[in-house]
Amino acid sequence: MPLLQIDQLAKSYRAPDGTRHEVLDVPHFALEAGRHVALRGTSGSGKTTLLHCIAGILAPDRGRVVIDGIDMAALPEARRDRTRAALLGYVFQTFNLLQGFTVLENVLLGMAFGPGADTARATALLETLGLGGKLRHFPRQLSTGQQQRVALARALAHRPRLVLADEPTASLDPAAARAAIDLLHAACRAEGAALLMVSHSPELLAGFDETLDLTALNRAAAPAVSAAP
Amino acid sequence: MTLGRIIYRSLRQHALSTCVAAASIALACGLAITVWVVKDQAQTSFSNVSAGFDAVLGARGSRLQLVLNAVFHLEASPGNISQADYEQITAHPAVLHAVPIAVGDNYHGFRLVGVPYDKLAAVELTPGLTLTLANGRPFADGHEAVVGSFAAQRLGLAVGSTFHPYHGLYFDEAAQHAETYAVVGVLQPTNTPLDRVILIPLAGVQQMSGHAAATATDVSAVLIKLRSPMAGRSLDLLYNKQGNRLTFAWPVASVVGELFGKIAWFQDVLALVAYGVALVAIGSVLVSVYSSMTARRRDIAILRALGARRATVFLAVLGESVATGLAGALGGLALHLGMMSAAAVIIRRETGVQLDVVAWAPVMALVPAALLLLCALAGLVPAWKAYRLPVADALAPVS
Structure with missing residues (x-):
């Protein structure tokens, strides 16, 4: 049984004019445990909405999102929150670190709602990522690359089965982005976590076990616009 | 976390x-x-401060003014009463203690209270508390004074100090009396209005230079401790209902209550x-x-x-x-x-x-x-x- 299985997943929004606008219509998708899969998609292809539906942040209109045997879409919100806190790690496009909390506290927050805060584990993880000297720093005192590593540590802190990454290198220059993706792969493999990353940058997709085109996967996705040569 | x-x-x-x-x-x-x-x-x-006395006898007027003046040393005196009136209430069988006081002078704003020291010292000001000297001795007749603890501290007076009283209840530099008083004692704190007065012999105020000779035996008020608190009813009837010259402010605590009502x-x-x-x-x-x-x-x-x-x-x-x-x-x-x-x-x-x-x-x-x-x-x-x-x-x- 795959770690993640999506069937007949659909999500729509109400537009300002009152009409419904379908952004997600995914007939089927599966991800095996420990696999690293990239979904390539342009703006408007439903990348973030798909990840939010997988994470249980959004409730789909219909369909199933089964993670480790648990159908997230069928759970009440409180249980979705608990399941997310236990099984999933999330790396956001803008890192979404909490500015009022130290580096260590940000990582502890990644565990707090799941297995519980473990300072030794959080510290070890940050040291592994080269942030051992920045535990008491606040995010604003770090470089963008360092913030990215804190976000990665937070996503992995509670030993998730699956890490979702939403354009995690959008704020980085190409070299730093490549290094961050390599680090993401290494860290997820070290923790034994599966990785599902969405990105619109083809140059970052090397190193994944599989790369899929989201516009092909999502029947509601807007047609891709070719970039000028 | x-x-x-x-x-x-x-x-x-x-x-x-x-x-x-x-x-x-x-x-x-x-x-x-x-x-x-x-x-x-x-x-x-x-209310507790006045517990030492059940009543005050004074000139006809406001009961509240009488209590504030005689017990708390705050208001102006409503007037004097005669020596005969004082003697009459002293002899009344319902009265345990009758302490006459005379006021009308000050030293830098702190009142001089003329009073027989032994009579005042015989009364429990608050339960278990009577006048006690921290230093010195009680005054004898003559130009001697015993100073309340707070007044002594504020005025810098100690045993051996001397001062000239000023006329009136409020300080006026031009109204200095000729007499010189010597401090012979300083009281221990009592947490009552007595802490901020200067006690001198009754005759000292009555016969201070510049005071009218015709009223030299009058007193400002008489502080009264009754043998039984209920005995105040007969004196209330005597002075307030039947008489019209004097005011018998009784019970003091309820008069104080009037102040808070106001x-x-x-x-x-x-x-x-x-x-x-x-x-x-x-x-x-x-x-x-x-x-x-x-x-x-x-x-x-x-x-x-x-x-x-x-x-x-x-x-x-x-x-x-x-x-x-x-x-x-x-x-x-x-x-x-x-x-x-x-x-x-x-x-x-x-x-x-x-x-x-x-x-x-x-x-x-x-x-x-x-x-x-x-x-x-x-x-x-x-x-x-x-x-x-x-x-x-x-x-x-x-x-």
């Missing part, structure tokens, strides 16, 4: 607005407690001010927590995305409000101690009555508890907004 840590970090992130809100709660809390405690303690203390409106105004400040303070907590929550909309969404439940963020925001209220309440208690200390100094200086600054009163728990409850209620609005936050919308990248 506990809920308390999340609340603490959030409050620190908005330290300025948190401090302003907590300070306004502290002000409201401190004011409300102090207004209540000062009112309560002042009334009790003023200034009740002022206490009501102060209480209204305190309630007004409390309302503004609660509003400021609401605004502070609400704007903090709005500014941290994204942070709350991140917490939710990390697995925090709606109830958790609800409690975190509500906790901010309660923590702000708690800080304000603790600050309010500290402020109350400060204001109470200041009030005690002023009341002691003006009346000689001592307030107990650290005395416990139920209002010291009730007011903070009420403010905490109001803060919690004010926190419900932003907490509910956090509870209903659409996580995905709030997580949308900001360009």
Whole structure:
């Protein structure tokens, strides 16, 4: 049984004019445990909405999102929150670190709602990522690359089965982005976590076990616009 | 990472607005407690101070003025009574002690009270307390004085000091009497108005240079201790109902109650001010927590995305409000101690009555508890907004 299985997943929004606008219509998708899969998609292809539906942040209109045997879409919100806190790690496009909390506290927050805060584990993880000297720093005192590593540590802190990454290198220059993706792969493999990353940058997709085109996967996705040569 | 840590970090992130809100709660809390405690303690203390005497006999006039003048040494004397009137009440079978006093002079604003020392020393001023000398000896007849503890401290008088009295109850530099008085004793503190007077022989005031010779045997009032408190009824009937020359102010405690009745409106105004400040303070907590929550909309969404439940963020925001209220309440208690200390100094200086600054009163728990409850209620609005936050919308990248 795959770690993640999506069937007949659909999500729509109400537009300002009152009409419904379908952004997600995914007939089927599966991800095996420990696999690293990239979904390539342009703006408007439903990348973030798909990840939010997988994470249980959004409730789909219909369909199933089964993670480790648990159908997230069928759970009440409180249980979705608990399941997310236990099984999933999330790396956001803008890192979404909490500015009022130290580096260590940000990582502890990644565990707090799941297995519980473990300072030794959080510290070890940050040291592994080269942030051992920045535990008491606040995010604003770090470089963008360092913030990215804190976000990665937070996503992995509670030993998730699956890490979702939403354009995690959008704020980085190409070299730093490549290094961050390599680090993401290494860290997820070290923790034994599966990785599902969405990105619109083809140059970052090397190193994944599989790369899929989201516009092909999502029947509601807007047609891709070719970039000028 | 506990809920308390999340609340603490959030409050620190908005330290300025948190401090302003907590300070306004502290002000409201401190004011409300102090207004209540000062009112309560002042009334009790003023009533207790007069416990040594059950009644005051004086010239026809206001009972309140008579008590304030003779017991608290505050008001002008309503007039004198004759030696014969004094002797008459001294001989009355219902009277245990009758202490005549004569007033009309001061030394730098502190009253000189002419009184037979032995008669005053025989009376229990408050239960278990009689006049006791800290230094020196009682005055003999002549130009000798015993100074109350507070007056001695303020005037710098000690045994061996000398001074010239001034005419009138209020200090006028031009009205100096020729007589020179020598301080022969200083009283121990009594926490009564006697702490701020200078005692001299009765004849000293009666025969001070410049005082009318025709009234040289009159007294200003007679302080009376009855054999039985109920005996005051017959004297009340005798002097107030049947007679029309003198006023028998009895019982003293109820006359003091009249004073507080007269200034009740002022206490009501102060209480209204305190309630007004409390309302503004609660509003400021609401605004502070609400704007903090709005500014941290994204942070709350991140917490939710990390697995925090709606109830958790609800409690975190509500906790901010309660923590702000708690800080304000603790600050309010500290402020109350400060204001109470200041009030005690002023009341002691003006009346000689001592307030107990650290005395416990139920209002010291009730007011903070009420403010905490109001803060919690004010926190419900932003907490509910956090509870209903659409996580995905709030997580949308900001360009």
